[in-house]
Amino acid sequence: MKPLGNVERISGIAFGFMASKALFSALHIGVFDQLAEGPKTVGELAEATGATEHALETLLTGLVSLELVQPTSDGKAYKNAEDTNTFLVSTSRHYYGDYLRYQIDQQMYPFMDNLGHAIKGDTDKIEFDTYETWMADKEQAEIFSRSQHGGSLGPGAVVAKSWDLSDARTLLDVGGGTGAFSIMMCKRYPELKATVLDFPNVVALAEEYIAEADMSDRIDVIGGNGLTSQWPAERDVVLMSYLFSGVPADGLETLVKNTWAALKPGGRVIIHDFMVDDDRTGPPLAAMWALQHMVFTPRAASLTPGRVMELLKAQGFGDMEEKPLIPGLTRVVSAVKPQA
Incomplete structure (x- = not known):
């Protein structure tokens, strides 16, 4: 048998x-x-x-x-x-239980009931069908952002030491949330100053965390949308963490073009996100995160390092490389805007 x-x-x-x-x-x-x-x-x-x-x-x-x-x-x-x-x-010091019990349990878990609607494109039945509508709810923004902060400090520290940014003086952190990555990068590089661009309810919380880190004189915030707001220019570094997976696929080119315009010649872009292997066989955790992101962004792309690097290459970026960050879950792609 x-x-x-x-x-x-x-x-x-x-x-x-x-x-x-x-x-x-x-x-x-x-x-x-x-x-x-x-x-x-x-x-x-x-x-x-x-x-x-x-x-x-x-x-x-x-x-x-x-x-x-x-x-x-x-x-x-x-x-x-x-x-x-x-x-x-x-x-x-490695605790991330609040991230699990608040953001994952109280937000992500129940919101996954909408996955079937998202797959069918039936977004009328989804209360929060984009990150912007979700973060416009002050209570939801606070739960998400406060629980995310602790979970981002560690990855932020890893990104900060993954490239030598000692010559950089200005950082633009697009979709930077509570400023966790900016805080860790400014801690590593005393000459660096940063700007966090994120939704208004989110950067209001970022100001609190930045003040607690005693960095209000080095990190400022802008309330806005990374796809539609004006970005500050003449930056040495542009960082986008968890942003590529949180926008519609047709918005990725906009982010890359905005990055190009914001960077000085010789400036570096750093993209940290959930990415599956180029052959799309895994890893499982990254694949599942791409799936749950569809609830908030039904037209979001399932990212691979190759796809991200193709977008950067098409814009004119060079000196590209990618590295794993959170094992089995996230990767970092970096590239440089050539000197004029």
Whole structure:
């Protein structure tokens, strides 16, 4: 008899939402923070988190199966896995749990109900069918931006050291959100000054984070839309992080042309985004992010490094290179505007 196939693999995909909800729920009630203090029994955790014991036991069983927590050697208590302590405990410098429990759980997760409408082009049934309409809602903009900030500081630091920008004096951060990338780049390069261009509700929050970083004298903001607003000119560097994936495909050429106009000769463009391999076989996380972006931008492109570099080459950019940034998820493409 011919084998039926790997039904467990298909079920794992279909039931994947259960695992993500287990993770989000544990973050919301503080399971990982409590276990970071030391192993705890179900009863101790229930008292600390306000959960019922029987429900918490079921949740913990799920978290063990996902290798997020582990039973102690005597089987009487639970402790965090090593990477859980690194990334999901709020006191860790690598923590990004707020990004997961606010932006991913409260925004991305429910909005994915609209994916079918987006695929069919039935955007009338989608409340927020573009990032601009989404960020025009002050509450939604605040949830998205505040949760994104912490998750962008690390990648911002990596981008800052990926190229030698010690001779650069001016940076334009288009779609720069709360200014996380600009903050990290200005920290690395003391002579650099930056401008963050993003939607008005977003840059209002950016000003807060910039002030907290004591960089109000080096980073300013412009409220606007990267596709339609006037960009400042004579810049040494133009940075676009997560912007190419958030605009319609026919807007990519506009972004490249605006970049060319904004850069000085010899200036560098840096594009950081979710990108799949040029053969479009993966990686899975990057592919799934492109899919969810369709909800907010139904005409968005699924990006590859090759496609981005083709756009830059057609405009006249040279000295192009690409590098991975967040493993399996994002890449960086950079190019230089030739000297006149």
